[in-house]
Amino acid sequence: MLRRTIKNGLKPSIIRFCASTAGSASKPMKKIVDANETTATGQYINQVSKPYTVTTYARPNLVLTHGKGSYIYDLENRKYIDFTAGIAVTCLGHSNEDISSIISDQSKKLIHCSNLYYNLPAGELVSKIINKTKESGGLHNASRVFLCNSGTEANEAAMKFARKYAKQQNPNKIEFITFENSFHGRSLGALSLTPNEKYQKPFSPLIPGVHIAKPNDIESVKSLISKDKTCGVIIEPIQGEGGVNTIDSNFLIELRKLCDENNVILIYDEIQCGLGRTGKLWAHSYLPKEGHPDIVTMAKALGNGFPIGATMITDKIESQLQVGDHGTTYGGNPLGSRIGSYVIDTISDTEFLNEVNEKSTKFINKLTEIANENNDKILKIKGKGLLLGIQFKSEVDINKIVENCRQYGLLIITAGMNTIRLVPALNIGNDAINEGLEILEQSIKEYK
Template identity: 70%
Template sequence: MLRNSTSVLKKSLKLAQRQPFSTTFIRSTTIKSIPDANDDTATGKYITTVTKPYTVTTYARPNLVITHGKGSHLYDLENRQYLDFYSGIAVTCLGHSNPEITNIINDQAGKLMHCSNLFYNLPAGELANKLVDKTKQSGGLHDAQRVFLCNSGTEANEAALKFARKYGKTISPNKTEIITFENSFHGRSMGALSVTPNPKYQQPFAPLIPGVQVATPEDINSVANLISKEKTCAVIIEPVQGEGGVTPISAEFLLQLRKLCSDNDVLLIYDEIQCGLGRTGKLWAHSYLPKEAHPDIVTIAKALGNGFPIGATMITEKVENALQVGDHGTTYGGNPLGSRIGSYVVDTISDDKFLEDVQHKSDLFVAGLNKIAEKYPENIDTVKGKGLLLGLQFNSSLDSGKVVAKCRENGLLVITAGMNVLRIVPALNIPEDVIAEGLAIIDASISQVLAD
């Protein structure tokens, strides 16, 4: 079986290499149909013989095998080209196969990829310094001081939760409870999952970590009724809920939340794993806020590595003072290769001109999406989000999943979010002509779904 699988893989890769790349796939509103590959194709045979029999069940996936990408385009095993409006779930912020990042990987791989956290390394120290300095310069966490480097957003949130509990227990052994919010998403490990109050994710793995309570976004009384100076150690919230419907949290609510946390000596955690690093048009989503609304902890990942696995947890000195040697650690976190990439990403995204360009492209998207919403008033309620974390809120008459499938058939990769939202999270440097092409495909796809 393994020999046959390897043969299928080699034949499939040779097929992709033989066929020339298409550079004129979609222009203006010309739509070409790209149906998912059937089981008799190279793609179908690869999935059924090589992937599915040996891969743990996770997502429900279409018959599509991505082989390579460039900029804001992706290519499959049949060498068909797709526009990319999802960037690996808000990860490839500087586009696929970014040449500068490719050079960094090649250079650093020839020097040092790993040495563990038992020793210091140059790139990790530089990235930690850069995250703190650029954050302060950008109007973010005004008293940022320390950074824990790890490998993913889930790990960044796990660290944040552990740091918060350690802080709480320096005050009282009973100060361990955590408040989270409806429609939030913070990860899939047991700790992060415990503060992700979605039955679809939680029920198969219950019982989860105790001491978690759930409040309602934009309802400060719901938090006030749960928070306790004696028992609560932390509140965790996304300044823009991504998975939960592409919903920005108002500045007024976050100001109220910060005050409530301060009054009760409770740490405030902003999960900026999806909405951070330029996604909203500033370095951080909370950079729009006055310092009176800043958190104690910020969690970071996704865009930080442009596809290379890396995460970070940024904290204030107050949180650092609660930690002791041995309280937390990581083997791969802060490895030289990931840190070199992260430094380049932070330098690039924190540039004022780059962020201005993100906002300009956001304006193009919002204008186009509003036109689509106006065209289908009986099916689309509103355009949501901020920067290049945007969504079309469909009502019950239109299924976002069906629109995603039709977009894929028409050559555009886009994803859903909770609450029946079409989520758009492209590369931050997406070209303007690709924006126009993709919006035309969304428009056409909605029309086709409604006509079916």
Template identity: 65%
Template sequence: MIRTTFKINGRAHSFRKFHQSHRILSQSQDFINTIIKPYTATTYARPDIVFTHGKGSYLYDLENKEYIDFIAGIAVTSLGHSNPDVTELISNQAGTLIHCSNLFYNLHAGELCNKLVTKTIASGGMHDASRVFLCNSGTEANEAALKFARKHGKSFSEDKFELITFENSFHGRSMGALSVTPNPKYQAPFAPLIPGVKVAKAGDIESVKAVISDKTCGVIIEPIQGEGGVTPIDGDFLIQLRQLCTENNAVLIYDEIQCGLGRTGNLWAHSTLPTEGHPDIVTMAKTLGNGFPVGATLINEKIENVLKVGDHGTTYGGNPLGAKIGSFVVDKVSDKEFLQGVTLKSEKFVAGLGKIAERYPDLAKVKGRGLLLGLQFDERVDINQIIAECRDNGLLLLSAGMNVIRFVPALNVPDEVITAGLEIFSTAVDRYLA
């Protein structure tokens, strides 16, 4: 709720009466055009929908229309909207301590750091995980990782500052993270970006060998490229990449902001790799706060050994409220039974999407792992039309690169919701391709 009263065409309106009006549809449009759009910075292209509340895997708009949510805030609300345990936790902690600054330790930040290290190692992920920097978002987690990689590089040489990223990757919108997001659409309006960034092709180790050198301080990669087409990166390639980084004293960073914390059916997407494929840094956010802004950068002792007081910082990162939520979420998504449930739900999605791909073998194929899935269409297909029709019929989906429609629902999405959502999607695809 923005405010209790507002004006449309000079007349005062009560939000409650506005919401209950028999002319809600037209007034909702007036509300968007008069109250929201004139005061909102032009950084997103949004459909004319205003969401007011959510529950589990559903969202509701001003007209109280119900939508099945297979976006989950872009893989964020992984325990569902208005999760009762998270709601109670927020209420209790808000009445105890929200913020005390990083001038002091606080109980919940310490617990979260401890759990991220110990549960990561127990899961088969990053075997030498050691320390955690807490922040507020995925972009901030990546900014910290890039700074840490440069600090490590400069412990060898002032010239060791170059970074390697990969085609179709996405790491954030701030200047450092944007510099390793090699998409001209995102980068061009803000050039020049930070210097020393090289671009390789994921899955092609020769392309990495062509750009890595004794000047390389770090390599950043998503084990599953999310924005870049829901594309899993081959495990053998990641092992070879680890070897190249070790040979060149370069820091290997896995950006698991979208693919980590249970989304693949493992705690981390890289948990299935042997230690020979493990990184020096893992970045995370999204799921970690279930909607509350929380991010983290997990590092090993190699990185910790070059850090000094004052090298990095954050005002809000590690606040007791965010850390308490993160600690609860980590407990949930690291539970073996919970992760088995993610795998079973993934199988249900893959089967449903596979049936659609079978009907249109020349136009569609299934991609991804766990509950980070996509249906990639031939470039002749306008996926935005399919997404719009699904939205009109009560299903929320989003796109990804490479003409992919992406599915990132809550990790605890009920089976019956999966079935209902796939029916809406299948019908929309058939109507478009018929």
């Protein structure tokens, strides 16, 4: 059934076209040509969406309407295999029936009440995050959780908490260290820690006192860190947007030691690489406690598409916080919290994580085969779990491969360093894996 907003915005002829194609799923076309301006999709975009939407995204002529599991459909009911999961968000697939039931049930009870009061689902979620984290081998001294609405907000909270802790020691400890190829968000604070000129330049000047180190190069950090000025260091254990770059375990352990020596707060941004994406609950769950941070930020998969984020801290940070230091209106709302609890319960299960690793092996084996057959185009396969990247040689236009995949019925996304990023649902089925990899292989072969 078409939404009322679509009906109000489209001519009767467009509505009839949409209605005639909005039935049950049909077999995908061998080649799906992007919709032109004369189609229902093109007219919807040009008449209803584009004229009223802020210009911030470059998007193909594709209007998604519904999905199930790792398959998603457009306005003309064309079927796609989804290797994007909404940029590592829908970890349990589209239209997950259990989550739909939770949304329906909780919406009849209490959706929002603000943080003026406690609510049951929020308390259950934060306790689960702490306890499941410790059980998983993650942050061994995890203590408290701040609930918010997005990854950017989680990182903003982490920045404030690090500043608050550091300024209790020395009012001049306000600087941060971030890393090349990192991505931490789009708000002015988080953007200040995202050293990408394309993102930063239009909005400068940003927050001062941010220094950029080289990942996996501890000497570069030593040259920047200061016991008197540095309040925090933030790093993604696996860089997602920056190119699916895995940070060396020994480097993270050395970084932890260096932060301790300088009384600096260490923040792990696990917004993309956390919550089961690497085959463990957290990417840092692979590390001994000597490599654990003071703060972990999370979002994306936590809500399987419902906006929610969180910032997990240790007692060291908690001891410096007071009522009124931070807040949010929507964070910790009962609806989002119930979904988060279900996600945490599901992905922290050992059997579920074992299956993620099995699927990862399946992906990596095939991707390695594809890379070997196309070594004139591909440099390497990288990543861990179901956060994987195919890094291409600089002369390869990966956007053309993405476009070709889409026309064959596969959705994939790019990342930095000329990398195609694969972040499917963690419970993706083997059929979808096989179909998608066949399309990817064919699209790479066709590239000239």
